[in-house]
Amino acid sequence: MRIGELSRQTGVAVPTIKYYVREGLLPAGRLTSPNQASYDDTHVRRLRLIRGLMDVGGLSVSAVREVLAAVDSPEESVHKVLGAAQEAITPPSTGEPEGLAEARRTVAEFVRRRGWRVDPDHVSAEAMAVALATFRGIGHGSFEEVLDDYAEACERIAAADLAFVGRNAEVDTLVERVVVGTVLGDAVLSAMRRLAHVDRSARRFDEGAGAASGGQGPEQVQEPGPGR
Template sequence: MRIGELSRRTGVPVPTIKYYVREGLLPPGELSSPNQARYDETHERRLRLIRALLDVGGLKVAAIAEVLQAVDDPARPVHKVLGAAADRLGPQHDTDDEELSEALVTVRELIERRGWRVHADNPAAADLAHALAALDRLGHGTFTELLDTYAEAAEQVARADLDYVDRRVAVEDLVENVVIGTVLGEAVLSALRRLAHVDRSARRFGKREGNASADA
């Protein structure tokens, strides 16, 4: 296909496609004449991945280039490629702060207790430690008592996520699913949690107050 058709099929403007080619994010098309290049389904798939990393994941061009480098490395295991994408989706923290030391120990103990095959320096571990440290500062340090319950629920969600991701074959499709699933999947999970809170609250406290309506 010509670049115009590629643009129509992906919704990416032609100047943007050319920019991605110049930045090395998208392979150049195969020259069919001095001024014409042809593109195929691999370019369409790569464009879809770039847009997912950019629009959904919020990654900068440099971070996208790092993820794509991992995708194109045939020696890198698939779970390492998926990790390279997932690691860049979370907030960046400085984990050297002293107030985080206790929270980091708690997180490492959780990882060991659950038998998770996760390195203690994983960015998500730092995110969790920051959240726990914030809870402690707000006087809710006992929230750590719920960690294993949350971890068990997270394991079920992770299994469902990977069952969905595993339907796709191409590594680029897998990475795209991870990006979309991580960002939008968390939004879905958060909304479901809030709905469940309303239901549990109505069932637990509604009866005490004599409310007939579950929506009270």
């Protein structure tokens, strides 16, 4: 197909497609004449992946380049690719809140206590330490009381993520599924967490929620129990 058809199929403007080619995000088309190139379904798939990483995952062009480099390196182990994807999507910490050194020790001890096989210098460990130091700095250090509850939920989510990656995955798409699941899965998880907050808040605090929405009010709602 010509670049115009590629644009129509993906909804990506022609100048943007050319920009992605120049930036190395999208392979160039096969030249059919000095001024014409031909594109195929692999370009459609890659363009949709790029837009998903940017529009849903919120990644910059440089971060997308790093993620795609991981996608295009099937010789690497899945574990290393997952690490590369996480490095790309975790924004670098800006500044050092007061108490960061103590928060780093808290995170290291937390990881050790949970028995997680994680490098204490991992970028996400640093991000967690910055967040905890900030919590403490604004007087909400008691948030750490829920860390183990968070950890148990995250362990289940991580197990589900990796089970999905390995389910019916061909070898040549396994790496892509790891990366896409990491980036877009974060967006799904964040949105789902907010939805769950709205639901729990309505059940616990909003006595008029049931009447306003036409659903059950808190007095009618039963928390899920065994077998429910």
